[in-house]
Amino acid sequence: MSTELLKAVAASNEWWALGPEIILACAALGLLVLELVTPKAQHRFIPHAAGMALAVVLAGVALNFGKIWDGEELFGGLIRLSMPGQVARVFFLLSSLLVCFLATVCLPRARVPRVEFYHLLLVVTAALMLLAQSNHFVMFFVALETVTIGFYILVSYYRERASSLEAGLKYLVLGALSSAILLFGIVLLYGAVGRVEAGGVVHTGFEFGTVLTFLRENPGNFLATAGALLVIGGVAFKIGAFPFQIWVPDVYQGAPTPVTAFLAVSSKAAGFAVLLLLVHGAFAPLAGVLVPVLSLLAAATIIFGNLSALTQRNTKRLMGLSGVAHAGYLLIGVVASFTVPWAAGAVWFYLFTYLLASMAVFGVMAYVAGPDDSGEELDHYARLARERPFLGAVLAVGVGSLAGIPPLAGFMGKLLLFVAAFHAQLYGLLAVAVVGVVISIFYYFGWIKAAWFEIWTPPAAGTDSPARPLPAGPKWVGVAALALLTFATVLLGFFQAPLSGWLLPR
Amino acid sequence: MSYAAYLPFLVQIVLAAGITGGVILASQLLGQRALGSKIKDAAYECGILSDGSTHTRFSVKFYVTAMLFILFDIEVVFLIPWTFVYRDFLAQNIAILSPMLFFLFVLVLGLFYEVKKGALEWEK
Numbered sequence: 356m357s358t359e360l361l362k363a364v365a366a367s368n369e370w371w372a373l374g375p376e377i378i379l380a381c382a383a384l385g386l387l388v389l390e391l392v393t394p395k396a397q398h399r400f401i402p403h404a405a406g407m408a409l410a411v412v413l414a415g416v417a418l419n420f421g422k423i424w425d426g427e428e429l430f431g432g433l434i435r436l437s438m439p440g441q442v443a444r445v446f447f448l449l450s451s452l453l454v455c456f457l458a459t460v461c462l463p464r465a466r467v468p469r470v471e472f473y474h475l476l477l478v479v480t481a482a483l484m485l486l487a488q489s490n491h492f493v494m495f496f497v498a499l500e501t502v503t504i505g506f507y508i509l510v511s512y513y514r515e516r517a518s519s520l521e522a523g524l525k526y527l528v529l530g531a532l533s534s535a536i537l538l539f540g541i542v543l544l545y546g547a548v549g550r551v552e553a554g555g556v557v558h559t560g561f562e563f564g565t566v567l568t569f570l571r572e573n574p575g576n577f578l579a580t581a582g583a584l585l586v587i588g589g590v591a592f593k594i595g596a597f598p599f600q601i602w603v604p605d606v607y608q609g610a611p612t613p614v615t616a617f618l619a620v621s622s623k624a625a626g627f628a629v630l631l632l633l634v635h636g637a638f639a640p641l642a643g644v645l646v647p648v649l650s651l652l653a654a655a656t657i658i659f660g661n662l663s664a665l666t667q668r669n670t671k672r673l674m675g676l677s678g679v680a681h682a683g684y685l686l687i688g689v690v691a692s693f694t695v696p697w698a699a700g701a702v703w704f705y706l707f708t709y710l711l712a713s714m715a716v717f718g719v720m721a722y723v724a725g726p727d728d729s730g731e732e733l734d735h736y737a738r739l740a741r742e743r744p745f746l747g748a749v750l751a752v753g754v755g756s757l758a759g760i761p762p763l764a765g766f767m768g769k770l771l772l773f774v775a776a777f778h779a780q781l782y783g784l785l786a787v788a789v790v791g792v793v794i795s796i797f798y799y800f801g802w803i804k805a806a807w808f809e810i811w812t813p814p815a816a817g818t819d820s821p822a823r824p825l826p827a828g829p830k831w832v833g834v835a836a837l838a839l840l841t842f843a844t845v846l847l848g849f850f851q852a853p854l855s856g857w858l859l860p861r
Numbered sequence: 862m863s864y865a866a867y868l869p870f871l872v873q874i875v876l877a878a879g880i881t882g883g884v885i886l887a888s889q890l891l892g893q894r895a896l897g898s899k900i901k902d903a904a905y906e907c908g909i910l911s912d913g914s915t916h917t918r919f920s921v922k923f924y925v926t927a928m929l930f931i932l933f934d935i936e937v938v939f940l941i942p943w944t945f946v947y948r949d950f951l952a953q954n955i956a957i958l959s960p961m962l963f964f965l966f967v968l969v970l971g972l973f974y975e976v977k978k979g980a981l982e983w984e985k
Contacts, residue, residue, distance in 0.1 A: 365955040391977050
């Protein structure tokens with residue numbers, strides 16, 4: 356490499372543009388230092404420090420939201436700043452802040468070291484933010500692996516509990532498989548594109564822009580198409596789409612509740628951020644192949660998710676499998692975005708409503724769960740509405756929003772997606788989605804019924820009475836957080852402008 | 862696409878398979894075996910009977926040490942090229958000292974953390 360080229364690359368290293376990620380990573384290291392230098396009695400302030408760091412970075416990103424140059428490539432083309440990237444940053448920071456809150460509720464009940472959890476949370480958040488802005492397959496893969504390896508540890512965080520370790524091992528084995536598929540796809544693309552010299556600079560198939568140019572010039576290239584499909588397969592694992600969803604129920608059940616929430620919201624959103632980035636960037640010329648493949652995935656995912664969630668009694672498995680169905684609806688949005696440009700905004704709108712509703716539901720789950728949070732059944736909610744009416748109300752609003760009941764945000768999210776699908780003339784997919792929503796109402800309302808309507812059941816022989824005492828209710832921080840989530844869910848159902856004006860083009 | 866470019870790979874594969882197969886075949890043909898006497902076929906262990914499992918368990922401390930070794934090994938991988946290009950980069954006015962100092966700071970912080978956490982205490 357010539358020194359002039361190096362100089363040009365060095366000139367594109369704009370560190371301020373990655374400020375949020377760098378600050379988060381430094382804060383993550385800072386937490387470990389804090390643990391070393393402070394006495395043990397003061398360690399309970401460390402979660403607050405993590406939350407503060409996330410809140411400060413979130414405020415910083417929100418204040419500087421529009422102050423980027425859309426499409427600017429930094430670090431020699433590794434990173435590309437974009438408006439969807441900024442939206443993703445806000446999304447991941449908000450989600451991690453709420454996960455941080457859930458962790459302060461759940462972790463004190465288990466005898467585990469706590470500081471490392473927040474350390475990993477911050478590192479994974481920074482990697483998620485980098486992932487959504489990557490413009491180069493090496494950057495993409497490194498960010499994705501940082502996220503995934505962080506999740507391997509987080510899922511098995513209750514290391515003295517067999518269910519958590521089992522979930523971690525399953526996630527590790529299947530995650531490694533998906534990484535292998537993804538890497539194989541990247542290598543095929545790299546091999547197909549080869550080295551392209553333009554203006555004295557050598558481009559390779561690792562750069563998204565080079566892949567795009569190559570696919571435009573050789574639309575029928577078999578190797579490149581196979582590579583692109585394998586990459587999409589690796590991403591489909593992250594979002595839990597149909598043929599790659601098999602890990603979802605077990606991993607969701609075994610993982611600690613905050614980690615389940617993190618997986619359900621951030622990991623899924625990361626998959627969609629990357630999918631949108633790829634299908635509208637590097638793989639755009641392959642629309643003829645991707646539209647049928649993604650449509651098939653979407654239909655199969657909706658049907659599988661809803662049917663398998665029907666019989667679940669464990670709340671985490673229910674959230675996981677219904678989350679699979681939500682991934683299916685979101686995939687319809689991705690398919691629609693090939694012909695209707697604003698559908699990508701609708702996908703983000705849906706993800707935000709999913710974030711609000713899911714975090715509210717996981718918040719309630721955190722307060723209902725005992726020390727062992729993997730065995731939480733619907734029956735445990737039996738007296739929730741009578742003993743903790745506030746939690747019951749939050750649960751009803753959250754679950755109702757997930758089901759898509761009209762005055763709530765989830766309904767507007769689904770409506771936007773379905774209108775986009777209608778404009779894109781995806782009538783078949785629309786029919787599948789509507790059937791899926793109708794099925795989902797059954798199991799979602801079963802949950803609300805368990806909490807609100809009491810049914811006398813004869814005590815089963817051989818078991819103790821189901822009267823399991825509910826743990827202590829939320830303190831003021833918990834009440835404020837859950838109330839805020841519920842309020843936002845209701846508000847967005849009536850008045851979408853704060854979010855849609857920001858995500859959807861006028 | 863020209864397949865001739867991949868010829869070295871084919872040669873490599875044929876060589877690898879040929880040498881491995883040849884050695885195994887030669888040892889089959891030329892090696893001496895004592896049919897019907899297991900003891901004579903066993904691996905030579907200085908005249909002592911071999912016993913015990915070959916796959917014994919190691920203390921987890923070995924793995925920790927191995928991981929720490931790899932960490933600092935990688936540090937060297939980054940540091941050596943850095944020393945070679947240091948003057949060139951400075952001449953071109955490209956920042957090179959502060960990024961590397963930050964990298965070293967993070968590594969030293971990690972080492973400090975390990976020592977404090979007792980990862981290097983063998984006797985524990």
